[in-house]
């Protein structure tokens with residue numbers, strides 16, 4: 001059984017004037033120990049997907065349908081209180097600018113100990129301190145941070161504290177939404193190396209949302225390419241990033257001739273992302289796709305599955321679904 005099974009997920013923001021369909025008919029299975037990079041241009045729905053999994057979307061102004069099964073339990077059916085038992089302990093998240101939820105009047109170590117005790121009330125002081133200092137080393141922070149106040153940390157240090165905090169219970173699922181983007185390359189590399197070791201040792205599963213394909217290439221086993229709220233291609237990094245099947249992924253990678261190396265952004269395909277307030281009955285990529293045929297304007301392409309868990313949504317590709 002997959003650790004996370006997302007089935008036909010649709011997430012719509014309702015504003016005064018229109019409805020923004022930010023995630024559309026999105027399905028994905030994530031196995032234990034998978035590390036999945038989710039890439040896509042700005043506005044493609046990556047953070048909305050993450051917030052949907054984390055039940056952090058505002059209830060009154062969003063509509064979510066579908067299923068998000070975590071260990072077989074549908075997260076969308078859980079009450080806030082039931083979900084709170086999973087948050088941090090089983091599923092944790094770090095955003096790009098993780099809000100400083102720490103109190104300004106207590107030292108970092110003291111607060112992290114308190115947070116640890118929410119789920120582990122009987123943990124011994126020395127044991128918790130050891131765990132926190134170990135996590136500091138993972139994220140390249142010195143021990144002295146333990147005794148500092150939040151205002152004494154730079155933005156980058158605070159971000160690393162947030163990453164350490166996200167690992168405090170060694171969760172089953174860690175979601176990083178541009179969490180390492182603002183850090184220098186060396187620190188980012190070091191943190192991802194440590195997280196990859198944890199994945200091996202502790203069966204940690206990671207969803208890594210980023211604009212940086214080189215980070216996905218170097219730290220993830222699998223990749224999902226999102227566009228206009230849709231999954232266009234997913235599979236193993238060594239398949240999808242080496243020999244992409246979808247015209248959008250091909251375009252992205254053409255704009256990254258050597259994606260292993262210097263950091264670059266996902267721009268480079270002419271045109272702009274679709275208007276998500278419109279309802280599309282066609283392929284979402286038609287207006288930018290050089291290979292578009294008449295069928296592309298008439299039907300939404302179904303996901304076709306190729307060997308090695310390789311999924312592609314494009315009319316031009318044959319598959320096993322008989323189309």
Ligand code: ATP
Nearest residue numbers: 013015020022041042043044045046047048049276
């Ligand atoms: P980025 O790479 O810039 O972080 P993203 O892929 O994370 O982009 P989302 O933030 O999920 O994209 O946004 C998806 C779509 O939903 C966009 O069209 C965005 O404008 C819209 N959107 C996001 N948050 C809201 C909101 N609170 N209310 C209305 N629309 C929203």
Ligand code: SF4
Nearest residue numbers: 283289292296314315
């Ligand atoms: Fe291009 Fe058509 Fe494939 Fe969409 S379905 S990516 S428009 S070829």
Ligand code: MG
Nearest residue numbers: 046047048177
């Ligand atoms: Mg985002």
